[in-house]
Every structure is written in structure tokens, then in C-alpha cells.
């Protein structure tokens with residue numbers, strides 16, 4: 185059985201960014217830039233006043249005649265003499281013949297005249313052309329994740345469209361005869377279905393909002409049919425039915441659909457029976473049905489692939505390091521993903537850990553990785569963890 189590291193390496197090897205597409209800037213939050221951005225103009229594009237005050241020519245003057253007004257958005261020019269000033273406001277274009285703005289708090293106004301109380305340095309309060317960015321400079325690199333501040337920055341150039349990597353279209357198939365929708369008392373032997381809403385929420389909160397959910401009973405023909413529909417997506421996630429029981433049809437149905445297995449089973453707990461493969465360009469993750477196994481395999485494997493497909497080409501799981509506060513053991517010879525809490529770098533493991541249970545996932549804030557080769561872990565041991573359930 186392959187290790188977690190080998191599984192992640194195989195996923196990286198098989199996954200590439202999706203094609204590039206041009207989208208409106210206002211819809212681009214969370215996408216990855218598919219081209220570098222070259223400043224199409226200088227910012228600011230003209231000399232701007234940074235303050236409300238008076239624009240004038242710096243020199244040996246104390247009294248100035250105010251010959252006009254220039255507010256933000258105005259464009260007219262003034263013939264300005266050495267002893268003259270123009271009333272000016274923040275953001276307004278500084279007349280060509282002025283080089284300095286004195287703030288209004290530092291003048292005394294007498295009718296049409298002002299007297300300078302405190303002479304500013306030459307060029308004070310004048311934002312230079314291109315001071316933020318000169319035209320033609322590369323301002324953003326390809327591969328950067330677009331954020332609200334990047335959107336605001338690009339809007340300042342008048343940019344309305346950006347070239348980004350497509351985001352994957354995802355189908356999530358949920359298998360299981362025992363699964364019941366909420367709203368009615370449970371039938372005998374049934375449980376409420378919870379993986380679909382959990383995984384969909386996990387996808388949506390990370391910006392993957394093209395998610396279609398299909399549900400199927402445990403029979404081979406229906407499973408084959410629904411998988412063939414799911415293979416039209418960029419990513420097919422399947423929950424359950426991937427183990428070895430007589431009613432686990434996912435593996436067979438994937439093969440019948442011509443999907444190529446890249447790996448099946450990873451030396452980990454929970455989530456051992458994960459299946460990863462491909463059909464054409466479609467990536468397929470068959471996640472074990474146990475809820476904690478499904479979520480763990482989603483967070484570790486499927487999310488890595490989804491990030492790379494979206495153009496986050498250097499994606500790596502963002503592990504932090506913490507210190508275990510108490511001893512524990514790993515009797516399984518597998519990589520364990522266990523839930524706990526992290527506070528100030530100190531890790532506590534929850535007592536209830538099982539692939540069928542979500543309680544510690546719901547309460548924890550750290551998915552702690554215990555390496556497969558570690559049998560005994562003493563208090564003080566340093567361990568990697570993924571922060572979860574945080575804002």
C-alpha cells in the first residue's frame with residue numbers, strides 16, 4: 185500500500201491547471217491569474233493634490249494671491265505667477281506651473297490673499313505621476329490568487345476583464361441504500377445522509393461553486409450509469425461504495441466506464457480505501473463513505489487537486505507545527521489523521537476518534553498528522569497539523 189506522501193505525489197503528477205479564460209473583473213475573486221498584469225497606464229495618471237489647500241510655486245514668498253479653484257475632476261490650466269496660488273482639493277489635478285501644495289491649516293486667509301504661516305518643503309503634498317506604478321511595469325505575476333484588494337487595484341487602471349485559470353466543474357455522487365434525506369423520521373436501518381451537504385459546503389466555502397450532486401442506490405447498473413454522467417465534469421467525487429463488500433460497486437463501475445486507476449488504498453487511518461484515477465482529463469476521487477474518512481480524504485487529496493487545477497500550481501498542504509501536550513500511541517503502522525485542538529501551539533487530541541464519527545471534527549480546530557513510523561509519542565513531541573474550522 186502506498187504512503188500519504190506517495191499518494192500526494194501521484195496526484196500532483198497527474199493534475200494540471202485547467203484552460204485559461206477571460207472573465208469580468210467583478211467575478212474574479214478567488215481565481216488565479218493566468219497572465220502577468222502590465223500596468224496599462226501610470227498611477228496616478230496626473231499630478232494630484234494629496235491634501236486640501238493651495239497649489240503654488242515654491243520659493244521665497246509669504247503672501248499669495250488666490251487666482252482660481254481646482255477641485256477633484258477639474259482639468260483647466262492656470263497661468264500661475266510666483267506670487268499666486270490656486271485653491272485646490274484632495275485628488276485634484278495640480279496645475280502644471282505649481283510644484284507644491286500647502287495645507288489650508290498652514291495659511292491665513294485675507295480676502296483673495298493668503299499668507300503662509302508654515303512653509304512646506306518643495307513638492308510637498310503633490311502625488312507624482314506614476315508614483316504608485318509607472319505605465320508598462322509588471323505589477324502582478326501570473327499565478328497570483330485574486331483577492332478583493334487585487335480587484336480594487338486593477339479597477340484603478342480601468343481594467344474590466346482578467347485572464348484566469350478556469351475553476352473545475354465538479355460532480356459529487358453519493359452512494360448507499362441506507363441513506364435517507366432529512367425531514368422524515370428514520371426508517372429502520374437507515375441513517376441520515378450527511379456527506380453530500382458536508383462536502384458541498386467544503387467546496388463552496390473554498391470558491392468551488394460549480395457542484396452537482398447525484399445520488400445512487402447500491403446496484404452496479406445504476407452506479408455505472410451515474411458515473412458515466414459524472415465523468416462529464418472536470419472532477420468526479422464519489423462518496424462510499426469503494427470498499428470490498430458485496431454491495432460496494434464503485435470500483436467495478438469505474439472500470440466499466442473506462443476509468444484508469446492511479447492508486448487504490450493509502451496506508452492511513454481514516455480513509456484507507458481511497459481510489460484515485462482518471463478518465464481522459466477528468467480526475468476521479470472515490471472517497472470512503474465513513475464521514476470522517478470522506479472529509480479527511482477530501483481535505484488531503486481532492487482539495488490538493490482542485491487547487492492545482494484552478495491554477496494554484498505550487499499548491500502544498502499548509503501544515504503548521506504544534507507541540508503535543510500528552511503522550512499517545514500509534515499501534516497501526518499507518519499515518520493517522522486525528523482531531524484535536526490547538527491553542528498557542530499546544531496540541532490536545534480528542535478521545536473519540538473513528539472514521540464513522542464526526543464529533544471530533546465538529547469540535548476540533550486541528551487535523552493532526554501522526555507519521556506511520558511513530559509508535560510511541562511522548563508529551564512535547566512536535567507534530568504537523570492542518571488548521572481547520574477557523575475563520
Ligand SMILES: Nc1nc2c(c(=O)[nH]1)N[C@H]1C(S)=C(S)[C@@H](COP(=O)(O)OP(=O)(O)OC[C@H]3O[C@@H](n4cnc5c(N)ncnc54)[C@H](O)[C@@H]3O)O[C@H]1N2
Nearest residue numbers: 360377378379380424425426427432456472473474475477
Ligand atoms: N472487510 C473489510 N471491510 C472494510 C474495509 C476493509 O478493508 N475490509 N475497510 C473499511 C474502511 S477503512 C472503510 S473507510 C469503509 C469504507 O467503505 P465504503 O467506502 O465502501 O463506504 P460505505 O460502505 O458505503 O459506507 C461506510 C460507512 O459510512 C456510512 N456512510 C456512507 N455514506 C454516507 C453518507 N453519505 N452520509 C453518512 N454516512 C455515510 C455508511 O452508512 C457506513 O456506515 O469500509 C470498511 N470496511
Ligand code: MOO
Nearest residue numbers: 454455456477539
Ligand atoms: O480507512 Mo477507514 O476510513 O478507517 O474506516
